[in-house]
Amino acid sequence: MNTADVTITIDGRAVTVVRGISVAAALINDGMHTFRSSVTATSRGPLCGMGVCYECRLEIDEVAHRRACLVTVTDGQRINTGQRPRQ
Amino acid sequence: MKSGERHDAIVIGAGIVGAACARTLSRDGLKVLVLDAAFAGGGTTAAGMGHIVLMDDSPEQLALTAYSAELWRELTPVLPRSVEMDPCGTIWVAEDDAQMDAVREKQRTYAAHDIPSETLSAARLHGLEPNLRSGLAGGLLVRGDAVLYPPAAALWLLEKARENGATIRESCRVDEIINGAVRVGTEVIEADVIVNAAGAEAGTLAPALPIVPRKGHLAISDRAPGFCRHQLVELGYLTSAHVMTNESVAFNVQPRSTGQVLIGSSRELVGWDGATNRRVLARMLERARLFMPGLSHLSIVRTWTGFRPATIDKLPLIGQYAANQWVAAGHEGLGITTSLGSAEILADLVAGRTPAIHAMPFSPMRSAVAAA
Amino acid sequence: MTADVAVIGAGPAGIAAATRAAQAGMRVVLLDESPRAGGQIWRHRTTAGLPKMARQWIARLAQSGAIVAASTAVVDAARDAEGFVITCERDGQALTVRAASIILATGARERFLPFPGWTLPGVIGVGAGQALLKAGTSFRGKRVVISGSGPLIMPVAAALSHGGARVLFVAEQAARSTVMPFVLGLMTRPLMMVQAAAYRAAFMRTPYRFGSWVCAARGDGHVEEVDITNGHVTTTIACDVLCAAFGLLPNTELARLLGCAVAYGSHVIDETQRTTQDGIYSAGESTGVGGVDLALVEGEIAGLSAAGKDARAYFRRRDALCALSRSMERAFAPRAEVLALARSDTIVCRCEDVALGSIRREWTPRQAKLYTRAGMGACQGRVCGAALELIYGWPPDTVRLPAEPALFSTLIANSATADVPLGQGD
């Protein structure tokens, strides 16, 4: 692992990502499209990229409904989208 | 200018109380016109919690809430999904042994009225609601209580009235109630029965009616399914509601069918100032956090205020107060619950029938109210 | 913490305002909910790629003595006897800032309009493409279609191309004929023309069509193809990402919470950038969408005015840029067709999944909310409310505290006057 990298867990899976990027970027780069399931259970991902639409909400370090586009990745961060079972 | 229309009854206000009255009066065959200054269900009915709850501040209050809750139970199978009727029950939460004594007392009162309830030990309470803090003494579970979504309930009641031939006019403010008629701007609409169901504004429309606005704050969280499963109310809530102090708060938390948590409640006598009072809101949230520390991690998406139509003895005004003039208003913090019972009583009195429960305590001419 | 001037929003306008006010001797704090200062245009993970002007302003800000607090969302602001109390949330903690005056530089968001398929993951905004790219999202090899309106399309298409995306098609909804007057107006600003040409060069081979727009997106769990139309001919394009938004819209929630007048969707201001409330100024996109140059000069004026200094020397430059921005607004106004893309089963309120067909035109926004939940969700109508303002001609709904969702604990701290120490931002 490069010192410019950090390791986060996405739905229980360890992923190494570039330091300083947003959680939203980390998930998209990891190939994830669905960040949350809407109230009628349809898939949703980031829309605005700037904290307005709340479509990128997911659980970060046990706090629900955080906006992935506004949060920077940190080492050891746990992200849970509820889309895949936790391991 | 007299309008050519002729109605048997005019109901002023399309809140939950007016809607319920329109339904019972039209069911009795009266030709009903409902007038609302704004829109259906948009007054206090849109600001409240929608807890269908038995309350025993006085025997009369218990009689009216029990009667009404029974009527809601009868309707439950036919209510549409939009009304979000959820028979989640209430838990009255006791902080210490003294309050546990009050819980047992409450249980005896309920039992005497054939209302089932269960006392909960501290461990049972914790098992049912793990997000309550530890160290609480226990509680009382009232399974028959429920939660619904008040604006949708009002819309449904109006729909039933419409099916019985009632007409609803929105954006139509009644300026004055006159003998056997109401005045809307320059238009005069006549009817034999005029029902003032203008909620907290009933007293503005008819100054003889002693109804004052009692402000309340609420806050709603983002979705947190399973955070609580019953409506949770501290035992001290009754005192908060009973004593007409200028400002009080009580722990009162409700699970919504959306998975959100609705947090109340405060009571203030500050006239018609509807602005959010940050200090009162913070006090109210702090009180709730004292009982449920985990609330700290929920986010609040919106806060708002509403005006309970309050009377001096905490009982609504239901009945006739002048020739052709009737009232169904002043339900304070219980109007969602007591709307159905009130509407039955009003229709019975209008038709000359004997209501199912004693109506005298709710008479607008009763001494407690007349003296105020 | 206590400041003379609190600047909310660290885009170009906020940076210029904070810098000028601090240079004039004020104690200034600059608050922004993003992890980095810079706003929509200058927010970068490194300053290396930034234009010279941005680097200059960022250096000036650093020397000015203003305190920058990033990742700090302002969730409430109110006036009390001593000035303003601003409640913020940072890393889950409440922060209270007291200030004698406020400069609102809250910028703009994108205007989204519903069309069939717009809720599919992979359908994002136009500025959103740029914002996600800057935040480290890789677009390398992705097939991108852009459907939008206004000058913002150019830098976004250029940036995505530089980032390795294959930009397949760019649709500008405005007709060439309505855009021409604006382009001619630009002739007097050769620098802007050069800039536009440079952007275009970056996606030279991509078709760029006026008078065309997206009308549907399809895909299984993710966008896979989109329909682009010009009203006569509709073409289907396979893609991985669709960028679709129709211009920008000022953020006015905080201003309305503070009682400042808003007209035509922007903060009402006087020539010193003061709002209709004493002690509250506004600069940048929040006063109307006008681009970075206008945001900067407005910020300078607001910063000086809040410091009690004379800013008249800047008025002429601002007024000229304002005229340009008004001509831009006319040129890129959304056409009727893009307001009619949603079908009755198309979701309008994405937070609560409310379809257009269940929202009646004759209602007020409050009725829509109470009867259908539209606008009741986490974004509090920032997306659907703005769309319905255009589709149904509705007024905006009222703003209530908090200005954006806030933790329970933050709102409890909200009434406290106790100072919470505020660390230095990055």
Ligand SMILES: Cc1cc2nc3c(=O)[nH]c(=O)nc-3n(C[C@H](O)[C@H](O)[C@H](O)COP(=O)(O)OP(=O)(O)OC[C@H]3O[C@@H](n4cnc5c(N)ncnc54)[C@H](O)[C@@H]3O)c2cc1C
């Ligand atoms: C914070 C809070 C929490 C509450 N929680 C609960 C609860 O959990 N359970 C419960 O049972 N109750 C609760 N309540 C109480 C309940 O909401 C009210 O008692 C009930 O809504 C009153 O209904 P209403 O129809 O009398 O009044 P409203 O809903 O206010 O209806 C009155 C209508 O009259 C109209 N009107 C007024 N003046 C005129 C005029 N001149 N002409 C024409 N129309 C007019 C208004 O536009 C309005 O629509 C709560 C109240 C508050 C404020």
Ligand SMILES: Cc1cc2nc3c(=O)[nH]c(=O)nc-3n(C[C@H](O)[C@H](O)[C@H](O)COP(=O)(O)OP(=O)(O)OC[C@H]3O[C@@H](n4cnc5c(N)ncnc54)[C@H](O)[C@@H]3O)c2cc1C
């Ligand atoms: C998505 C997008 C992309 C753009 N791309 C370009 C481009 O490539 N080229 C170009 O010339 N112009 C671009 N523009 C236009 C350009 O952003 C503006 O001209 C300029 O940035 C305006 O500066 P500003 O300071 O007014 O607003 P902004 O740059 O939008 O800054 C406002 C800041 O306020 C913050 N904020 C808002 N509300 C709160 C709150 N409650 N609490 C804390 N912080 C808050 C936001 O996080 C943001 O950082 C873009 C605009 C947008 C919206």
Ligand code: FES
């Ligand atoms: S993508 Fe819109 S809030 Fe994050």
